[in-house]
Amino acid sequence: MNLKKYVPILDWLPNYKKEWLKGDLGAGLTVGIMLIPQGIAYAMIAGLPPIYGLYTAMIPQIVYAIFGTSRQLAVGPAAMDSLIVASGVATLAQIGTENFIEFAILLAFMVGFLQVVFGFFKLGFLVNFLSRPVISGFTSAAALIIGLNQLKHLFGVEIMRDNKIQTLVIEVFRHVKEINWITLIIGISSIFILIFLKRLKSKIPAALVVVVLGIVLVRVFHLEQYGIQILGEIPKGLPEFTIPKFEKNTLIDLFPIALTLSFIAFLEAISVAKAMEIKHTGNKVKPNQELVAIGLGNIVGSFFQAYPSTGGLARTAVNNQAGAKTPLAAIISSLIVGITLLFLTPVFFYLPKAVLAGIIIVAVYSLLDFSTPKELLKYSKIELVILITTLVFTATIGIKEGILIGVLLSLVMLIYRSTKPHFAVLGQVKDTTFYRNVDRFEGLLNTTEDVLIVRFDAQLYFANISFFKDKLEEFVSEKGSKLKLIIIDGESINSIDSSGVSMLKELIHKYKNKGIDIDFSGMKGPVRDVLDKSGVIENIDYSNCFMSIQHAVEAFEDRKINKQIERKYFEYIKQTNR
Structure with a gap:
C-alpha cells in the first residue's frame, strides 16, 4: 500500500527544500496572527465563547497539514459554517448554555465522520448536487443573516439573535432609539479602517490592527464605563482532551444539519483548494482525499473542543500571497494560536465587541454574490429563479430549508431539461x-x-x-x-x-x-x-x-x-x- 497517497505529509516533508522555509515561516506567522481575531469573531457567529474559535483555529489545521493534498489551503473556523452551527444547534439548546457547546462539539465529530465516509467511498461527486445558483443564493442569504446578527454589537443594543431576516430587521427598528453612539462610532471606524487597509493591498493584518486600536482605546479612555461591551475574560491554556457526549436522540436530531454542513464545508474547501491548484501547477488536489483530510480534522478537533471547520477563502489567499510553499505554514499558524492560548488571552479582555462586529461584517460582505445573478439574467432565467428562491427561503424560513428547496429545484430543472433536450x-x-x-x-x-x-x-x-x-x-x-x-x-x-x-x-x-x-x-x-x-x-x-x-x-x-x-x-x- 502506498502510504504517501493517504498521508501526503510523507511525500512533501522528506523532500522539503531549505528555500521554502522563508515563505512558509512568513505565511504561517501572518495567517496565525490573522486567525486570532478571526477565530474569536467566528465563535461569536456560532454562538460560542471566544475560546472555542481559537481551539478550532488550532487543532484541525495540524491534522489537515498531515492528510491534506493542497499545500496552501488554510483550515479553521468559517463564517458560513459558524452560522449553520448556530442555527442548527439553537433548535436543540439555548445559545451560550453548556448543552449548546456540547452539541456544537458533537456536531464537529458528526460532520467529520460523514466527510471521512464520503471520502473513503469516493462520494465527493455528491457535492455537485449543490449547483452554482443554489450556492450563490445560499451564501448571499447567509451573509445577510450574519451581518444583521452583528448589528446588536455594532449598535450596542440587545437585539434577539435570529436566523430569519424579517425578524432581525423588525428587532433592529425596535431598538434604534437605544443605540450607544460611542459603540457605533468604534464599529463604523473599524469597518472603514479594514476597507482602507484592504484596498491598500498591503501585507498588514488589517483585523489585527483594528483589534489593537480597539483594545488601546478602551484601556486608555476606560470606555467600558460608558456601556461599551467588551469581550471579557478568555480562559488560558491549550484545549484539554475530552470525548464528545454521544446520545442517540441528539445524534438523530443533529444528523440533518451535520449532513448539510459536511457538504457545504467540503464545497468551500475544495473550491478554494482548486483555485490554488491553478496557481501552483506542481500541486495536484485530490477531492476525495480532501474530504478525508478535512473530516479527520473535524473528528480530531471534536476531541479537543473544536466546532466544525473548513478551508477559508480569505485565509488561504493571505497564506498564498505571503509565500506558503507547503502545509508547514499551517503548522506554524497553529503554533501561533497555541502560544496565544498559553500566554496572550488576557490581552483580549478589553477588546470591544463592536470591533469584532466590524471584522465579521467586512468578512461576510465578500460572500454577497452580485455577479452570478447578473450573469444568469442574461442567459438563464430559470437558474436565476432557483438562486432567488434559495436566497429568499434561506433568509426568511431557515438555512436547511433554503438549501433543500434549492437542491430540489435544481433536480427538477435537470429532469425537465433531460425530458426535452435539444x-x-x-x-x-x-x-x-x-x-x-x-x-x-x-x-x-x-x-x-x-x-x-x-x-x-x-x-x-x-x-x-x-x-x-x-x-x-x-x-x-x-x-x-x-x-x-x-x-x-x-x-x-x-x-x-x-x-x-x-x-x-x-x-x-x-x-x-x-x-x-x-x-x-x-x-x-x-x-x-x-x-x-x-x-x-x-x-x-x-x-x-x-x-x-x-x-x-x-x-x-x-x-x-x-x-x-x-x-x-x-x-x-x-x-x-x-
Whole structure:
C-alpha cells in the first residue's frame, strides 16, 4: 500500500527544500496572527465563547497539514459554517448554555465522520448536487443573516439573535432609539479602517490592527464605563482532551444539519483548494482525499473542543500571497494560536465587541454574490429563479430549508431539461461535408426533400422517448410525402436504455411501412453495442449504419442511382420483349 497517497505529509516533508522555509515561516506567522481575531469573531457567529474559535483555529489545521493534498489551503473556523452551527444547534439548546457547546462539539465529530465516509467511498461527486445558483443564493442569504446578527454589537443594543431576516430587521427598528453612539462610532471606524487597509493591498493584518486600536482605546479612555461591551475574560491554556457526549436522540436530531454542513464545508474547501491548484501547477488536489483530510480534522478537533471547520477563502489567499510553499505554514499558524492560548488571552479582555462586529461584517460582505445573478439574467432565467428562491427561503424560513428547496429545484430543472433536450434538423454546409442546425444557419445550408437528418443532443432514455417520437413525427410531417430516408446522427447520444431500444424498434417498423428507411450515423461504441445486442441494427441492416452523415447521404444517393438504373433496365427489357 502506498502510504504517501493517504498521508501526503510523507511525500512533501522528506523532500522539503531549505528555500521554502522563508515563505512558509512568513505565511504561517501572518495567517496565525490573522486567525486570532478571526477565530474569536467566528465563535461569536456560532454562538460560542471566544475560546472555542481559537481551539478550532488550532487543532484541525495540524491534522489537515498531515492528510491534506493542497499545500496552501488554510483550515479553521468559517463564517458560513459558524452560522449553520448556530442555527442548527439553537433548535436543540439555548445559545451560550453548556448543552449548546456540547452539541456544537458533537456536531464537529458528526460532520467529520460523514466527510471521512464520503471520502473513503469516493462520494465527493455528491457535492455537485449543490449547483452554482443554489450556492450563490445560499451564501448571499447567509451573509445577510450574519451581518444583521452583528448589528446588536455594532449598535450596542440587545437585539434577539435570529436566523430569519424579517425578524432581525423588525428587532433592529425596535431598538434604534437605544443605540450607544460611542459603540457605533468604534464599529463604523473599524469597518472603514479594514476597507482602507484592504484596498491598500498591503501585507498588514488589517483585523489585527483594528483589534489593537480597539483594545488601546478602551484601556486608555476606560470606555467600558460608558456601556461599551467588551469581550471579557478568555480562559488560558491549550484545549484539554475530552470525548464528545454521544446520545442517540441528539445524534438523530443533529444528523440533518451535520449532513448539510459536511457538504457545504467540503464545497468551500475544495473550491478554494482548486483555485490554488491553478496557481501552483506542481500541486495536484485530490477531492476525495480532501474530504478525508478535512473530516479527520473535524473528528480530531471534536476531541479537543473544536466546532466544525473548513478551508477559508480569505485565509488561504493571505497564506498564498505571503509565500506558503507547503502545509508547514499551517503548522506554524497553529503554533501561533497555541502560544496565544498559553500566554496572550488576557490581552483580549478589553477588546470591544463592536470591533469584532466590524471584522465579521467586512468578512461576510465578500460572500454577497452580485455577479452570478447578473450573469444568469442574461442567459438563464430559470437558474436565476432557483438562486432567488434559495436566497429568499434561506433568509426568511431557515438555512436547511433554503438549501433543500434549492437542491430540489435544481433536480427538477435537470429532469425537465433531460425530458426535452435539444433536437435539431441538420443541413449540409455548402461545398463541405459538415452538417449544422438549419434553424441557426437559415438559408445557408443545403437540404433535400427526400432526406431528413436529425441530431438528438442527450442520452436516449425512458424520460425523453415520448419527446423524441413526437418531435421526429413533427419533422417528418414538415418534410412531406417525398421523404424516403431519416438519418439519425448519434454523435451526441451517450447512452440508451431498454425504453429507448423499444422505441427505436417501433419507429423503424412504423416508418418502414410508410416506405421510409432509417439510417444511423456516428453512433458511439457503447450505444452501438446496445443497438447490436438488442437487435435494432439487425432490423435496419448493418449496411444502414455509417461513420458519418456524409457517408450515409452518399450511400443513399448511390442507392437512388442504382434504383434508377434498375428501373431503366427493366423498362428497356419490357420494350425489347414487345
